[in-house]
Amino acid sequence: MLNIQLYEKISLKVSKDITETYSSSFSSATSLLSPEVADSIYAIYGFVRIADEIVDSWRPRGMEMYINELSNDYKRAIKSGFSVNPIVHSFASVVRKYDIPLDLVEAFLRSMKMDIKKKSYSLEEYKTYIYGSAEVVGLMCLMVFVNGNKKNYNSLLPAAKALGAAFQKINFLRDLNADSSGLGRLYFPGKNIRHFSELDKKEIITDIKKDLSIAKPALRKLPVSSRFGVELAFKYFSALNNQMSKTPVQDLVNGRISLSKSQKIRIFTSVKIKKSLAS
Numbered sequence: 001m002l003n004i005q006l007y008e009k010i011s012l013k014v015s016k017d018i019t020e021t022y023s024s025s026f027s028s029a030t031s032l033l034s035p036e037v038a039d040s041i042y043a044i045y046g047f048v049r050i051a052d053e054i055v056d057s058w059r060p061r062g063m064e065m066y067i068n069e070l071s072n073d074y075k076r077a078i079k080s081g082f083s084v085n086p087i088v089h090s091f092a093s094v095v096r097k098y099d100i101p102l103d104l105v106e107a108f109l110r111s112m113k114m115d116i117k118k119k120s121y122s123l124e125e126y127k128t129y130i131y132g133s134a135e136v137v138g139l140m141c142l143m144v145f146v147n148g149n150k151k152n153y154n155s156l157l158p159a160a161k162a163l164g165a166a167f168q169k170i171n172f173l174r175d176l177n178a179d180s181s182g183l184g185r186l187y188f189p190g191k192n193i194r195h196f197s198e199l200d201k202k203e204i205i206t207d208i209k210k211d212l213s214i215a216k217p218a219l220r221k222l223p224v225s226s227r228f229g230v231e232l233a234f235k236y237f238s239a240l241n242n243q244m245s246k247t248p249v250q251d252l253v254n255g256r257i258s259l260s261k262s263q264k265i266r267i268f269t270s271v272k273i274k275k276s277l278a279s
Contacts, residue, residue, distance in 0.1 A: 008093065011086035012039055015046030018087070022049055025259075028268055029233040032275060034225035040094045040144040041229075047074075047091035048108065048137055055115035056183065063116050071109050078102070098148040100140050107132040115185070123189045130165050138164025145226035159218030163234065166211035170237050173204055173244055174257045198249045205245045212238055228275040235267045 019042050020027045026045065030038045054066045070088070077083035077092035095105065111132030114125070121129060139153075142160040146152040172179070172187045179185045180193040191200050212234070219231050236259065244257050251257070259267075 007086075007089070011090040011093075012043060014086040015090045016042040018042075018046040018049050025236050025264065026233065028264070029229045029236065031229070032232055032271065033229035037144055037225050038229070040098070041141055043090040043094045044137065044140050044144070046087045050087050051109065051112045055112050064113065067109065067112055067116070074105065074109075094144065095140075098143045100143045104136040104139050107136045119184050120186055121189050126187060126189045129187065130168055131161075134164040134168030135161040136164070138167075145222055145230070147223070156218050156221060159215045162211040163215035163218075163230075166208050166215065166241075167233070167237050169204065169208050169211070170241050170244070173201070173208075173252065174240065176253055177255060193253065196249060196253050201244070201249045201252065205241060208241050212241070224278060228271055228278075231274075232268060232271040235271065236264070239263060239267060 016039075019030065023045075030041050030045075033041060051067065051070055054070065055063055070085075073083055073085050073088045074092060077085075077088050078095060081092070081096065083089040083092060094100070095102070109132075111129050114129055114132075118125070118129075138160040139157065142153055142156055146156065176186075176193065176196070179187065186193050188200070188204060215234065219227060219234060222230055239259055240257065243259065244252060247257055
């Protein structure tokens with residue numbers, strides 16, 4: 001094995017380790033993708049996860065410097081095909097391989113920079129943030145799912161954006177406590193954490209259901225290599241949204257809602273059987 005091939009392998013392993021460490025649900029969904037597709041999704045997740053960590057978990061002065069360093073490293077890797085940062089290296093390799101539009105990555109990095117100083121969002125800022133932090137990630141993954149086919153990408157683009165938006169809004173709702181008390185943020189425009197009401201919750205849940213309804217019909221149009229992994233993620237998040245709709249608003253404000261292990265196993269098993277029958 002050539003040294004560069006070994007480095008590619010190690011870089012991908014780092015991204016995979018990050019995915020499996022940070023998100024068991026996402027890892028479960030990725031396990032139902034074909035191996036080549038899964039590897040590319042690990043690379044995307046590793047990059048966006050580290051960018052998110054810079055603005056969420058690493059709180060010293062100079063966060064903007066770190067996110068700019070990540071951005072500059074990525075841009076060099078796109079041009080040269082190499083980065084000394086294995087996470088950036090594997091991500092840039094996927095961007096180059098599938099010809100992922102560079103403006104998607106730029107929009108993502110802009111949203112990450114918004115997190116450095118923004119604590120509340122107007123409606124337009126909220127839409128901009130959702131697009132850059134979530135919708136574009138769905139579109140990056142979509143380019144992998146359709147193997148770079150622009151026609152298929154364009155036909156599934158609205159659904160991929162809606163699904164990315166739904167996932168992000170669900171995370172915002174379940175992370176109300178952590179975002180407000182730990183980071184001083186509230187993403188939902190016009191809402192106040194101290195007076196967050198059942199009506200506020202219902203409004204957000206309804207908006208999420210609208211996004212999910214846009215995304216759902218497109219699942220069967222995805223290639224078999226990616227369909228069941230995306231379906232599993234869809235079902236996980238749909239179940240979370242349903243669970244939060246039944247949860248008293250104060251429990252949402254004061255804690256974090258998660259699916260039980262038995263719920264996850266039941267959903268995973270149903271989708272895995274469906275995949276086996278389709279093989």
